[in-house]
Amino acid sequence: MAWYQKSPSGKYRGLYRGPDGKTRSAGTYPYWEQALAKAIDAEEAANKPGWRDPKAGGRAWGDWLDEWWPKRNVAPGTLRRDMSQVNNHIRKKWEKVPLANITRYEVKAWAAELGASGLSESSVYRIVSIFAASLSAAVDAEILSTNPAYRLKLPNGEKDIVRYFTRAQVDRFVDNTEAERDKALISLLAGTGLRWGEAVGLMPHRYNPVRRIIRVAEVWDTRTKQMRPYPKSRAIRDVPVPAWVAERLDPFAENARDRIFPVQLSLWRKTVWAPLDTGGRVHDLRHSYASWLLQSGMAISKVSLLLGHSSIAVTERYAHHGDLDFGDVLKALE
Structure with a gap:
């Protein structure tokens, strides 16, 4: 009353x-x-x-950050990388600004300033995305009614050239590789489309050599050098293994007690991949896998499931190349 x-x-x-x-x-x-x-x-x-409490929006962004940050549900490596962006680019702009005083116009102007400072488009996109996530959390906490940074149209910097290898090229890469374990790893990456962390995080009990199926349930975090319990899209999936991949994979899977491929990306890229002079990146083996399947006429929805994409929209980048029955998958890869 x-x-x-x-x-x-x-x-x-x-x-x-x-x-x-x-x-x-x-x-x-x-x-x-x-x-x-x-x-x-x-x-x-x-x-x-x-x-909503009319005084809640008067909290400084930096104060809200201290409350929100420990509650973020992201991998430890991502948390450390993002904190570097916060300390280097976000705090000095928004640390003492009241949440309710943050406007969409000011956020867009700040994004333009970041780009003008010489940062790449992908870096600006990531920095603004972190800031936007903090404001979304403030909306969820009923501190703000709207997120002024929601869906800002910013270029994400994804302009890198994607290269696609042919089967003949991959065979040549394998033939020109000295160590048998490295031959097996290249074959695995190209023949299953696994991400690097999924491939080098493969445990022997996740591979069924009889059915020739890999269950992707963990990934190796190259930053923290630790296993994480689920892949990027957080959905466990099964991937069939072509015979030409199984032939090289089986001997190492049979004798492994821990990770089948205990290698580090930076060293492997320098000592194994670079000397092959492929003209592309290790990740392009995954792109090639997708293109081979689509060129064979496989539905993009099935390719999306095999790649472990969170959305079919992610897979549509391969669309110009053209429930899960593994028969036609293996046929396309043999």
Whole structure:
């Protein structure tokens, strides 16, 4: 119930209780009738659905960051990388700015400033995405009603040239590789489309040599040098293994007690991949796998499942090349 209170100055302050039980002021007025009327109006507004503490948005972004950051559900390596972006680019702009004072116009202007400073498009995209995520969390916490950084149209920097290898080229890469384990790894990457972390995180019990199927259930985090319990899209999936891959994979899987391929990307790329002079990246083996399947006429929805993409929209980058029955998958890869 609203009420008023006379102050030492002789004026009247309207008071009411918010949905959170706290006593709040509706302002100070010369007459008690005005103070009470304003308090009644404020109380009615506070009891309507969607009410938010008018003072909550006055929190500085930096203060909200300290509360939100430990609750982020991301991998440790991602958390460390993102904190570097926060410390280097986000704090100095938004540390002391009240959440309610952040506008869409200012966020867009800040993104333009980041780009003008010499940062790449992908870096700007990542920095702004982290900031936008913090504001989305503030909306979820009912501190803000809207996210001023929601769906800003920024270039994501994905302009790198994707190269596709033919089967003959991959065979040549394998033939020109000295160590048998490295031959097996190249074959695995090209013949199953696994990501690097999925391939070098492959445990022997996840590979069924009889059925020739790999269950992708963990990944090796190259930053933390630890296993993570699920792949990038957080969906466990099964992937068939072509005979030409199984022929090289089986001997190492049979004798492995831990990871079948205990190698580090930076060293392997320098000592094994670079000397092959492929003209492409290790990840292009995964692109090639997708292109081979699509060129064979396989539905893009099936290719998306095999690649472990979170959405078919991600797989559509391969669309110009053209439930899960593994028969036609293996036929396309043999």
